[in-house]
Amino acid sequence: MPLTLIATKGHPATGKSAVARGVAQRLHIPLIDKDDIKDHVLGLPQANDLAYAVMWQIAETQLALGLSVLAVSPLSYPVGYETAARIAARQRAKLLVVETILDEAEWRRRLDARTPGYSSHKISGWAAMQEMLRQYDGCWQYPIAAEHHLVLDAAQPVNTLVDAVVERLTQKDVRA
Numbered sequence: 001m002p003l004t005l006i007a008t009k010g011h012p013a014t015g016k017s018a019v020a021r022g023v024a025q026r027l028h029i030p031l032i033d034k035d036d037i038k039d040h041v042l043g044l045p046q047a048n049d050l051a052y053a054v055m056w057q058i059a060e061t062q063l064a065l066g067l068s069v070l071a072v073s074p075l076s077y078p079v080g081y082e083t084a085a086r087i088a089a090r091q092r093a094k095l096l097v098v099e100t101i102l103d104e105a106e107w108r109r110r111l112d113a114r115t116p117g118y119s120s121h122k123i124s125g126w127a128a129m130q131e132m133l134r135q136y137d138g139c140w141q142y143p144i145a146a147e148h149h150l151v152l153d154a155a156q157p158v159n160t161l162v163d164a165v166v167e168r169l170t171q172k173d174v175r176a
Contacts, residue, residue, distance in 0.1 A: 001027065001169055003093040004068040005059060007084045009075035010100035011133075011140070012123040013110040015154030015161070019100055020072045022162035027068065027169075032058050034073035038121055047121075056083050063091035075099075078142040085148070097144050098165055100154040 006023065008016040017033070024031035038051035055071055062069040075081060081097060088095035102110070107129075114124030123129050150168045152161050 001068060003063060003066065003091065004096060004169060005063060005084060005088045005091070005093050006068070006070040006096050006098060006165070006169075007075055007080070008070070008072045008100065009081075009097050009140075009144075010154075011074060011076075011107070012129065013114065014100040014102050014107060015152075015158075016072060016074070016098075016100050018158050019098060019152065019154065019161045019165065020070050022158050023098075023165050024070050026162055026166060027070075029068045029070055030062050031070045031072060032062075034071070035122065042121060052080065052083075056087060060087045060091060063087065063093050068093070074140070076136060076140040078139070081142065081144055081148075094169075095148045096150060096165070096169060097148050099144075099149065099151045100161075101151060102154050106155050 006020075006029075008020050010016045020031055020033070023029075032055050034051045034055045037054045038047055041047045041050050041054075044050060052073065055073060059069045059071045071084070073080065075084075075097065084097065085095055087093075108126045111124060111126050111129050114122075116124050123132055150165065152164060154161065
């Protein structure tokens with residue numbers, strides 16, 4: 001596989017982490033999860049922005065070392081995609097944004113199955129997600145170049161989703 005930056009995109013509880021772990025294990029590449037970083041900087045001002053900055057810096061370092069890397073985050077704002085594209089271009093790496101989606105009923109079931117308060121910064125419950133979406137005001141619905149974008153229905157088995165990502169990475173049209 002050529003040098004590649006894989007970035008996840010998707011709302012909470014849509015399967016980003018499960019797919020990312022499967023892809024990272026299959027391809028034997030580093031996985032950097034924004035939430036792992038945020039867990040350690042949560043008390044700091046602008047913790048979310050800081051967690052993204054650290055995630056992208058580590059991802060670029062891995063690429064500079066010649067290692068493909070997988071960056072896990074919701075990528076809710078266009079600036080995240082723009083940052084990933086700039087990093088991939090600077091490092092002459094391919095870019096693939098893997099977006100996970102679910103039909104509303106399954107998505108709601110997964111959110112409601114999360115234990116309330118299991119994390120101080122992760123959404124649990126359908127009502128909390130709806131409030132977050134109101135705050136986002138549609139910002140997550142930005143254009144992504146087709147050659148960079150793979151949308152997966154995360155209701156499928158994880159192995160099937162991982163196979164789809166690996167297959168897409170072998171195609172020649174995934175250029176930075």
